[in-house]
Amino acid sequence: MRMHDVIVIGGSLAGAACVRELERMGIDAIALERERFPRPKVCGGFLSPSAVNCFEQLGLADEIRKAGAVQVSSARVRVASVEVEILFERPGLGVSRSSLDALVACGARVEQGCPVHEVKRSGRVFHVNGMECSVVIDAAGKLSRFTKRRSVDEFGIQYVETGTQGPVLNFWFFDDAYGGSVSIERGRSNSCFLVKKDGLRRYIDGRDCLVTGPLAYDRLPGDFIAIGDAAGMVDPFCGEGMRHALETGMLAARVVAWGVRRGASYAEMKGEYETEWTRRWAGRRMIGAMIRRLLSHPLAFGFALRMSPARLLNRMWD
Numbered sequence: 001m002r003m004h005d006v007i008v009i010g011g012s013l014a015g016a017a018c019v020r021e022l023e024r025m026g027i028d029a030i031a032l033e034r035e036r037f038p039r040p041k042v043c044g045g046f047l048s049p050s051a052v053n054c055f056e057q058l059g060l061a062d063e064i065r066k067a068g069a070v071q072v073s074s075a076r077v078r079v080a081s082v083e084v085e086i087l088f089e090r091p092g093l094g095v096s097r098s099s100l101d102a103l104v105a106c107g108a109r110v111e112q113g114c115p116v117h118e119v120k121r122s123g124r125v126f127h128v129n130g131m132e133c134s135v136v137i138d139a140a141g142k143l144s145r146f147t148k149r150r151s152v153d154e155f156g157i158q159y160v161e162t163g164t165q166g167p168v169l170n171f172w173f174f175d176d177a178y179g180g181s182v183s184i185e186r187g188r189s190n191s192c193f194l195v196k197k198d199g200l201r202r203y204i205d206g207r208d209c210l211v212t213g214p215l216a217y218d219r220l221p222g223d224f225i226a227i228g229d230a231a232g233m234v235d236p237f238c239g240e241g242m243r244h245a246l247e248t249g250m251l252a253a254r255v256v257a258w259g260v261r262r263g264a265s266y267a268e269m270k271g272e273y274e275t276e277w278t279r280r281w282a283g284r285r286m287i288g289a290m291i292r293r294l295l296s297h298p299l300a301f302g303f304a305l306r307m308s309p310a311r312l313l314n315r316m317w318d
Contacts, residue, residue, distance in 0.1 A: 002029045006135040007128045010087030011110035012041070012101050014228025014245040015139030020058060021106045021253030026081070027260055029253075031139070032129060034115035039104050042158040042212040043097035044236060045190030046072065046169055048183045049090035063103055064210050068185025069095035072169050075180075077229035079173035092169070092239070093184035095159070096190060100233070100242075119146060119224075124266065135225070135256050135266060139249065142215060142229035147222040149232060153197035156236075159206060161189050169219060169239075177203060179236070194236050217285075225270050227252045231277065234285060244281065251276060 006022055008015045011033030022029035047055070047069070055061040055199050075086040081163040105112070118134055126136045138146045157179075164183040171180035179193030195203050197214070206213060218230040224230075228245040252273050260271035 001113045001132040001161070003038040004030050004131060004133045006030075006137060006256055007032065007126065007131060008137045008139050009116045009135040010139035010141060010144070010228070010230070011105050011112065012141065012228070012245070013242060015137075016101070016108045016110055017058060017246045017249035018040065018137060018139060018227060018253045020104075021250045022257060023109060025253065025257040027253075027257045029109065030131075031105075031108070031143075032114040032116050033105070033110050033112045034113045034140075036280075036312075037102035038092040038098040039101070040210055041097045042156040042192065042210045042216040043190075043191045044192040044241065045096055045184050046180070046239055046242075047093040047095060047096055048243050049092050049267065050090060050240070051246060052091075052093055054243055054246035056173065057250070058104075058246070060104065062091065063285065064095060064100065067095065067103060068184040069093040070185070071167055072182060073167045073256070075171055077171045077173075077227075083089050092165075094165075094184045094190065096170075096188075099185060101299055108144055116140075116146075117189070131308040135269065136229045137252055137256070138222075138224040138226040139228050140230055142212075142233055143263070144226075146224055146231040147226040147230045148220040149230075150218045150220060151215035151216040154215045155195050155197065155200055155211055156215060156272040157193045157200075158210045159191045160184075161191065162187065162299065164308055166191050175199075183315075225252055225273050229269065232285070234281075240284060245301070247280070248277060250282070305308060 005027050006029035007029040008018050011031035019029050019031045033189040052061060054318060055064055063271050072092040073088055077084045116129055124134055135298055138144055140146060163179050164187055166183060168181055171183045177193045177195040178197030181189050181191040184190045215233055217233045231248055234240045235245045246306040255273045
């Protein structure tokens with residue numbers, strides 16, 4: 001029977017980043033990914049400045065740029081009759097999720113085409129797909145069967161079209177949806193919208209698109225260390241979904257590596273990770289929740305956006 005220190009369920013951004021960091025710190029870790037890369041996935045395609053910084057830490061930023069990622073230096077946001085231009089303090093990048101997942105998993109210990117259906121535990125040992133480990137990390141995404149979340153009647157829709165947006169992230173708010181478009185590699189644009197269930201048909205009828213959902217922002221108490229969307233989605237307007245995936249993956253890796261070395265229990269490692277996750281992300285998630293509530297009052301949201309647009313976005317990207 002194969003044995004590892006850590007098994008990560010899921011090898012997309014969060015899982016691959018986690019495995020990379022664990023391997024760098026000398027921990028025997030493997031990620032099991034049900035899909036094979038590259039593959040399409042609903043995603044905004046925008047790397048915030050802080051997400052770019054995460055890739056710098058992983059040593060992958062130059063490879064992403066060489067893959068054709070497009071620099072994004074500003075945003076144009078429209079809500080009701082308000083249109084606001086926002087210059088970024090640091091540039092972000094536009095890149096397709098299919099390219100990004102394949103690039104991050106390449107060279108990492110990610111077994112693709114390897115779904116996990118069940119995790120069993122005997123004392124301090126976990127049993128996963130005929131393997132044993134002392135730590136399991138859930139990176140299986142927003143539809144993970146291993147970590148329960150509180151779902152909402154919202155869905156994600158993605159379109160990829162020929163033609164670019166230039167160095168601008170375009171963002172729109174409608175009565176039943178919001179979302180944006182950004183330039184990605186090979187002269188294309190990636191458009192992704194969050195749509196209320198009642199308006200879903202209007203956005204997908206006769207269109208070539210990908211759909212995912214229902215979405216879930218809040219994670220319920222669970223048995224496993226959860227990273228990325230398995231830990232709860234960051235509101236798409238924040239532009240921090242991929243940063244959250246990368247940062248939580250690297251955070252879990254550091255906590256677990258230290259725990260494995262000192263012989264900590266799984267409960268201790270899980271508690272330390274969740275405490276640090278809360279410290280780093282509770283404030284940003286609160287801003288996202290506040291924006292979500294404001295969306296039902298477009299005039300108020302438009303006023304807030306007009307008063308301090310740059311401060312709002314750059315604060316979230318600190």
